[in-house]
Amino acid sequence: MFRVWNCLETQHDWRLVLVAGVVCFLTSLAAVNLYQRARVGDERAGTFWLLTAGAVTGGGIWATHFIAMLAYTPGVEVDYDLKLTVASLILATVMTTLGFVAAAHGGRRWSVVAGGGLIGIGIAAMHYTGMASLNLMLVWNNSIVVTSILFGILLAIGAVALAQGGDSKWKLTGAGVLLTLAITSHHFIAMGAIELLPAVQVDPLSPRLSPLALCFTVALATCAIVGAGLFAALIDRSSHRRVTERSLQLDAALNNMGQGLCMYDADGKLQLCNAQYLELYRLTDGDVVYGRDYSYQLQLKAAAGTMFADVDTHRSKLAAAIADRKATDWMASLTDGRDIHITYQPMPNGGWVITYEDYTERMQSRARIEFLAHHDALTQLPNRITFDKQLADLTARASAGETSFAAICVDLDHFKEINDVYGHAAGDEFLREVARRLTEAGTGAFVARIGGDEFVVLTKEGTQPEDAETLCERIVAAFARDFQLKGGAIRASCSMGVAMFPDNGRTAEELLVNADAALYRVKGDQRGSFRFFETSLDNSLREKRTLHRDLLEAVERKSFEPYFQPQVSASGEIIGFEVLGRWRHPTRGLVPPAVFIPLAEETGLISEIDEQILRAACREAAGWDKPLSIAVNLSPIDFKRGDVPSMLLSILFETGLQPDRLHIEITEGVLMQDDGRAIGQLRRIKDLGAHLAMDDFGTGYSSLSYLQSFPFDKIKIDRGFVAQLMSNPQSRAIVNAIIGLGHSLGLSVIAEGVEQDDQLDFLIQQGCDEFQGFLTGRPQPADQYRAWTGGSMIAAGRETAAGAK
The missing domain is CATH 3.30.450.20 (PAS domain)
Structure with missing residues (x-):
């Protein structure tokens, strides 16, 4: 190792050695980044990046070698064989490329060793081929040569292993450092293994490039190549990152x-x-x-x-x-x-x-919506839409097969009272239980809810009326048990009307109308039971419908007339008239009040009729010479549906009649329906200046209590007591008591239905104040009384009665 160090210290220019090291590090760093791109890209892109990594690494090894050789100063001038120099570049590029390919595609266990080994061999092959291009005679130290090769191979294996471990910048930088050490350690150790002997003299006049200029030329060229490769790698890495991010976004979108x-x-x-x-x-x-x-x-x-x-x-x-x-x-x-x-x-x-x-x-949800479109939400029974379709289908099927079935209209008795007493929640619970019992009793039948407390049951095709009667009896039995509600146990009943196909109707509409007619009759006769339709019911119902239609037309045409019946004092002086409504029918003539008044009250038309008659009567009375009073009876429905005081004020203002000439007669029914509201309206009527009279006094349950709670001006003795005055002691006693009670309360007393002299005489003896009846005058149009307004109506009435006899 001393020999290696001595060579490096005494025979190398450290400035160029440093340049060689920098070039080597840059090329190594670029190479490992390119190799990493090859590993994460697809097969086609991976091949490109492997070839690029091999080319950059080979070029880097070659550049490092020749820059380091320029730093080498053996003391003699050297030059290089061009062919061997080029061959060394090709050899380095091929071997490192094979190394990267082996590392990327080989088996997991040996790919790193094989790849790193090939790169290390490529480093050695390039070095010794490049050294062979020198124009010097070289003598090698074999042990140092082997050492240099081993260093290059081992460090190259380490570099590949670190690059294989991931793409973090620290691992890639570490791999670049190891690859740099593999190249530089091999080169400088190998340089310590040679001794130089001159072989050929160089012509001193030949053009030459200084070692420093050659160094920078090689360095710049190498940096350009390496920079381009590194830039491509970084751009690709950034692109891959964007692709990865888009892929993650796509995965997130797909998975969400x-x-x-x-x-x-x-x-x-x-x-x-x-x-x-x-x-x-x-x-x-x-x-x-x-x-x-x-x-x-x-x-x-x-x-x-x-x-x-x-x-x-x-x-x-x-x-x-x-x-x-x-x-x-x-x-x-x-x-x-x-x-x-x-x-x-x-x-x-x-x-x-x-x-x-x-x-x-x-x-x-769709099925639920479809269900609710054809079923009642509260009871889950079929609704009117489904019922109509079922009835039409059953009617068509029975007509084709000439079979019979029955339609049963079921109405709950006093359901409103259940709602009022127990509350609507209990009412809903009651309806659900009713639906359950009807379904249970009508096994095999079709049960539907078509209104608030109205149900309809269609029997199966079979033997009628036996099947329908059996079913009705089962329904009655089902209602015999108490209904257990949250508010307590209650008893309830239902009324049923039955119509059979085809006997009671050959169309669905006709069948239902007749079943409803039977129901209407049973509710009036005996609630809690059932009744089959009969032809007489049909005639009565048809007559009622016709009358109702005519009544509607009469209201629209204002066909009602006021008739006036005199009211007289004990002295025989006329003091006023009671106004009675009459309906002049175009074909029936005068229709009796007993015929149309109940229907008008049932249909709610009574309010419009009362207003028409009252307006006409006030207009008539306002034109009389004498300020006689008029008495008009108003229905309880008038007070329930409208604002009676406002109506009276409008009529009085329109006709000009003085309020004190108007007497409003009411029955106990007005006060019974809504005591507080009715009394409020009566007080407002009194405030207008009109008078109030209680009609049919003595026939109700609470007449006395109402006299106590509200100050009436007059009480009217019912005609039923007057009719029996001469034949029934009890009637005489009651009449005496009523007259005494009225006077004690400061009220005027008028008797209606006076038709006989002895009746009139008795009433006068008992102190009755006013009288009304056929004896004093029949109900007539106002024109019939114009000539008598100044005479005695009692005398006139007696003369009329005597003439009639």
């Missing part, structure tokens, strides 16, 4: 998309899949083998228990999509019960992408 995805090449081999696909089919990363065909993927699904329920249909749809090369989609069910939406998308290269999305919840 809502669908499972698989990509197949033109040969039908799997190229990639995402995490959602694995999760959807309960597979693991280890299950999937890229490069396998679609049949293998089906085997994996079968093993995981997520196979298609109808695999043949799925295969045929996929095969058709591949053959057509058109985007398409379809639904498939899995063996585990899930529903999968599959989309097929062809790619330009002949492959395709297929996505899978779990539609189970979506299909369940």
Whole structure:
């Protein structure tokens, strides 16, 4: 080693030695970076980078050698053989390239040793070939030669091993340092192994390049080559990093998309899949083998228990999509019960992408929406839409087969009271239990909810009326048990109307109308039971419908007239009139109030009728010479649906009638429906200046309590008591009591229905203030009383009654 050190110290220019070392390090660093690019790139790019790494390394070894040789000062002038110099460059490049190829593609165990060994041999081959190009006679020390070769090989193996370990900058820098040491240690150890003998004299006049100029020329050329290679490596590394980042982004996008995805090449081999696909089919990363065909993927699904329920249909749809090369989609069910939406998308290269999305919840939601569209949300029974279709189908089927069935309209008795007492939550619970009992009682029948508390049951085709009667009895029995609600146990009943096909209707509409007619009758006669439709019900219902239609037209045309019945004092003086409504029908003539008033109250038309009659009566009375009063009876419905005081104020303002001439008569029903609200309206009527009278006094349950809670101006004795005055002592006692009570409270008392002289005489004797009835005058149009307004109506009435006899 002393010989080596002595050679380095005494026979070398240290400035050039330093340049050689820098050039060697730069080329080595570039080489290991290029080699790393070859390892991480694809096969085609890897080959390019291996060749580049070999060329840069060979060039670096060659440049290091000749720069170091320029630093060598043996004391004699030297020159170089051109052919051997070029051969040394080629030899270094070929051997290092083979070394990098061996390291990159050899077996894992020996690739590093083989690759590093070839690079070390390449260093030695280049060195000794380059030394052979000198024009000097060389004498070698064999032991030092062997040592130099071993150093080069071992350090080269270390450099390759470190470069193979990863792409961190510290490992690559370390590999570059080791490769630099392999080249420089070999060179300078080998230089200590020679002795020089001059062989040929050089012509001193021949043109020569100074060693320093040659050094920098070689260095600059080498740095340019190495810099270009290093720059290419860095650019490629940056590009690879960007590609890697994009790949990571693509992986993130694929693995975070809502669908499972698989990509197949033109040969039908799997190229990639995402995490959602694995999760959807309960597979693991280890299950999937890229490069396998679609049949293998089906085997994996079968093993995981997520196979298609109808695999043949799925295969045929996929095969058709591949053959057509058109985007398409379809639904498939899995063996585990899930529903999968599959989309097929062809790619330009002949492959395709297929996505899978779990539609189970979506299909369940769609099924739920579809169910709710045809079923009642509360009871889960079929709704009106489904019922209409079922009834139409059943009617058509029964008509074709000449069979019979029955429609049963079911209405819950007093359901409103259940809601009011127990609350709507309990009402809903009650309806659900009703639905359950109807379904249970009507096994085999079709049960639907078509309204709030209205249900319809369609029996099966069979023997009627026996089957329908049996079913109705089962329903009645089902309602006999108490209903257990959260608010407590309650008893409830239902009423049922039954119509049979085809006896009671040959169309669905006719059948339902007749069943409803039977229901209407049973609710009026005996709730909690059932009734079959009868022809008499049909006639009555038809008459009622006709009358209702005519009543609607009459309201629109204002066909109602006020009739006036006189009200007189005990002295026989007319003090006012009660206004009574009359309907003049174009074909029926005058329709009695007892016929149309109940229907008007039932349909809600009574309010409009009352307003029309009241307006006409006020307009008539406002034109009289005498300020006689008019009394108008208003229905409880008027107070329930409208603002009566506002209506009266409008009419009084429009007609000009003085408020104190208007007497409003009400029955106990007005106060019973809503005591607080009704009393509020009555007080406002009093504030207008109008008078209030309680009609039909003594017939209600709470007449006395209402007299106490509200100051009426007048009470009216019901005609029922007056009619029995002369035949029933109890009636006389009641009338005496009413007159006494009224006077004690400061109220006027009027008796209605006075038709006989003895009735009038008795009432006058008992102190009754006013009278009304056929004896004093019948209800007539206002024109009939214009001539009598100044005379005695009692006398006139008696004369009229005597003439009638």
